[in-house]
Amino acid sequence: MMEYNQITEKDLAEIATFMDRERLLFGKEINEEYSHDELASVRTYPTLVARVTSTEEVSKLMAYANKHHIAVTPRGAGTGLVGASVAVEQGIMIDTTLMNHILELDDKNLTLTVEPGVLLMELKSYVEEQGFYYPPDPGEKSATIGGNISTNAGGMTAVKYGVTRDYVRALEVVLADGTIMQLGGKVVKNSSGYDLKDMIIGSEGTLAFVTKAVLKLLPLPKKNVTLLVPFPTLEQAIGTVPLIIQAKSVPTAIEFMEREVILDAEEYLGRKFPDNQADAYLLLKFDGNTMEEIASYYDETAQICLDQGAIDILIADTEERSLPVWKTRGAFLEAIKSSTSMMDEVDVVVPRSQVNEFVEFVHELRKEIGIRIKSFGHAGDGNLHVYILKDDLPDKKWEKLLSIAMERMYAKAHELRGQVSGEHGIGLVKRPYLQESLPETSLVLMRGIKKAFDPNNILNPHKVCQA
């Protein structure tokens, strides 16, 4: 492969003709945070960070990079976990965080038009103030919506409402050569040629650069209730989930958690969880327009849980009671991270009916290879978050055990007909596992698609499917 060119003083001067110099960070001006994401151990500095404020700037940057064969890496808030936003070929990093405007709330078509740098938490609270609802709910609320689209982020509400992909009506993207393109529209249906929009969603910045998104909104459900259900064993807790799903009342979220992770979070937050006596818990949320409607849902679910051996049903039907519970759940990743020196993660998704088998496998694995592994996850949608912890292991041993643990878990997920990533994406660090899990034909097709979009391979090289 042809080597990439780097940004020189001359390039900088040229780029500064169409972008304010103060929004261009060059060489030593580049802050350390631009060299890594939230978790992946790989670290590289780009040679230029461009803090863009418009689609036109992105277009000009891409055209320049394409012409001069300079690698381009998109970056939002840098909250990714798989190295997708690390500039491994240096070059230009395009930072979207200044493109953070909410452009339009269209209450007739129920759509919200945003720039890619809007933070998920801002987006959600903005629409909720107007009585609307943007359902996707990844744990990391300080991620940008552009990042969410690029990884097809999922989150806790997928069981009832689906994932980011299901809420993207249209995209404005910039292609590798600088062409600005509109995909989709404010339309509810579309059978007009190949689905380029869905090809961009989840492609982690390797096919095009997202500069605008039109998102689908729902009316905001007026009420919600949280149920915390302690079980004697994790197996019973998880085994109850398919029965809940089969019933007529689909919860908004079904999370599972083990006592040890709750204790970590209590320590991390310095605050008690409502209950920490049981070995395992299901945490459920129901939404609807009246308390009566919701009660009819959760009554049925509570009965199913009790029939399956639940110890108790704790109901939080006010914001005051439910918020601390969800805040604790939201702190799991940070709590686990702060309990160890270094960690890596597995984000597999398996069919819902196989969650128990996978979790049991992980329990056996940690006993067998003698490494700390913690997990929690979305029992309702089969997406598990498993964290392998270094603690005080020497580097060499850690690398060896980590590699064994990862290989074994991905092989197990594959055996259970699962997929490598439920929502975090592939980026740089999961690429070997994606390549193992897919037949060569799939990879050849993906690379053919990459070539159609980005013939000079300047867009986020080495990520997802390309060596």
Add this chain to the structure above:
Amino acid sequence: MMEYNQITEKDLAEIATFMDRERLLFGKEINEEYSHDELASVRTYPTLVARVTSTEEVSKLMAYANKHHIAVTPRGAGTGLVGASVAVEQGIMIDTTLMNHILELDDKNLTLTVEPGVLLMELKSYVEEQGFYYPPDPGEKSATIGGNISTNAGGMTAVKYGVTRDYVRALEVVLADGTIMQLGGKVVKNSSGYDLKDMIIGSEGTLAFVTKAVLKLLPLPKKNVTLLVPFPTLEQAIGTVPLIIQAKSVPTAIEFMEREVILDAEEYLGRKFPDNQADAYLLLKFDGNTMEEIASYYDETAQICLDQGAIDILIADTEERSLPVWKTRGAFLEAIKSSTSMMDEVDVVVPRSQVNEFVEFVHELRKEIGIRIKSFGHAGDGNLHVYILKDDLPDKKWEKLLSIAMERMYAKAHELRGQVSGEHGIGLVKRPYLQESLPETSLVLMRGIKKAFDPNNILNPHKVCQA
């Protein structure tokens, strides 16, 4: 472009070594129905029809066709409207209607695995008998599910439940070279590389041949209620829709219909509609688990309709009352078809807020150019079905007026930021309009994707994006 080879007696003999001769129709054995679809005026016979019964047969046929450069056209029940299943380069037509087995209902993962030739009506009634629900609801229930996937069929329930794409969890496909590939899985989330599954959905048999699908099911809502709402004018009826959408109670379906189409359907069915006195109607459906829950929804909606000038609210809360209403709605296409000598259709989708402007434009257009045009459609999702009728116009004049009408309507849809097809697809006959509506860059990308999947261009040539 290299010319395609045709099937000779020698090819037939070779193909008959891996497929029963009696399921191969050759030359004169080919019935007239294989030469056309439901509406498109183009007619061509394939030289061989292969009535496949397994993925392996499809694989062997495709490998053979790819090696010998023979065009392959997939065909389900032939209910398409845009010529997508017409074998314009003759060659092999692969008929899926014998691959009509329901393979598995997985009640733990809420999925149904089917072969592509299963008819939509069989699929829907099968799952409903088991207490599950497959929401997509195109008018043509005798279409195959393979055809529904290939066009990303929509239907009336899109306003609440989405379209076919939203219910496809996994696909088994055969690539042009015969390779069998699995895409997706029984998983609820997936961020594992490019979204090849969604690229196949809606690609009208031009990228790969669908041989199996895993569909997402929902629990079956226990009750439903239909509201028929007469309005003094169509403008008032359609203008009410955004207000209904903004309210908290999303209907399952919102259809609009004009008096003249209802009269056509009454005559065609020989049965009276509950009301035919008003100029325009909204037809709404609500579903839920209890009549109380549904009543709370439709009370709010009924009040909105009355506030907007509705003449009355007719409620059908039993199967007995609602079925005839929906049967009449379901007969619109056939009723219009039987009222004229020949017709063509426009299936544009516009943002919901623009439906009124488009419908008014069509009314003006028919006055202006003096041709009968009838329309009805999915007010809830902005997808309009407009039929241009030949009646006793001489051929030349018909072709001229049809062409003017089509051009004008597609231009108007484009102006309103709509799309060429909401659910019927592009096939052969809408290709010029797709090409006009999309920038050249989009078409270049689509052709690049086509090349990655089907380098020898044997799969359904001349359809969707390729000349």
